[in-house]
Amino acid sequence: MSDDTQTYARTDRTTPTRYRDRAVWEREAIHAILDSAYICHLGFIADGAPVVLPTIYARVGDRLYVHGSTGSRPMRGAGADEGLAVCVTVTLVDGLVLTKAAFNHSVNYRSVVAHGTAHQVTDPEELAVAVDALVDHSVPGRSDDIRRPTAKELAATAVVRLDLDEVSAKSRTGGANDDEEDLGLPYWAGVVPVTTVHGTPEPHPSTDVPLPAYLTDLHR
């Protein structure tokens, strides 16, 4: 973090080479995007080659907790003292931007890219906080309405921590941007909004309680 705690410090790799005006480093804007997606894409290096895997995650303050697999390669790397170099990326698609020229087609989106070193969470108290955060990330309030994890289950849960430090957000909003000379062409231009919605919750046959309020709100 920079001295101004409202903004993450800018570095070479959090400064895009293109569309720099779409990038922001504001803490609040970055956190809002991180709190809105279901999954992240975790990038790391294995045998000299890049690997990108989708997984669940949660934010607690300026920390990201990313779910891994016990015994998997990235977890072993993150378990070592030096940690594991990672890039965690979160992206939401908000619209398809159709322009009269093929060249100006675009996408409305919000994304966050976080660079750093991930460490496996081994402290039992921190692990318990992280697991609650993972459960609450998609369904706020859920961690108060479940059978709590046992010590054995916690020990079998692999979570890595990445401190948010070298991080930026990038987004595009707004309508179609055609070149002046293309505006009169007889093609449809505009935006097709894209949204992620929840369907009606489908209870498991063993469920004999009414739909909890936190799922009613989610469904709205």
Next chain:
Amino acid sequence: MSDDTQTYARTDRTTPTRYRDRAVWEREAIHAILDSAYICHLGFIADGAPVVLPTIYARVGDRLYVHGSTGSRPMRGAGADEGLAVCVTVTLVDGLVLTKAAFNHSVNYRSVVAHGTAHQVTDPEELAVAVDALVDHSVPGRSDDIRRPTAKELAATAVVRLDLDEVSAKSRTGGANDDEEDLGLPYWAGVVPVTTVHGTPEPHPSTDVPLPAYLTDLHR
């Protein structure tokens, strides 16, 4: 590809260490997932560290075309003779799986992970095919109803090609899987479906043609 052209050859890194029963290597299943998402996450190595960026892409047969930024680091890498080692990952979230125990919570999803070496597309004919595919990927039929790219615009469009070869899909479907001893607990368990939907297309003021059929279908 393996001799059996219906299935991609399995390698160590396309064989998951966990939940191996969720993985498939079938060409048709992999293509179906690739054709269903709007964006991919492109992983590569820059200055020894992993980088994961969201971008648009399209599939043409057994090739992925991934959009880049002219002059950006990955494009320069992919422009070299040896190409750029990449991992391209595509993920769709289909549902939140809530179980009575925190430990068994899960997500229904479909994902594809493709490893390989990306090369910049420099042949003008291949570039034209790739750009049409990128336009049609989100909105099938769109490339027939636009102002076609000029040679200059094509030359300013950065696209890399990744041959699908070392690639696998992984998915989870179905309901909540609690342990037998948790089934009687008084918590809601089940699935909250998650779907991506299109909103009503919002025309740009310059649009003076009716909504094309390919957008009506998309909206449905």
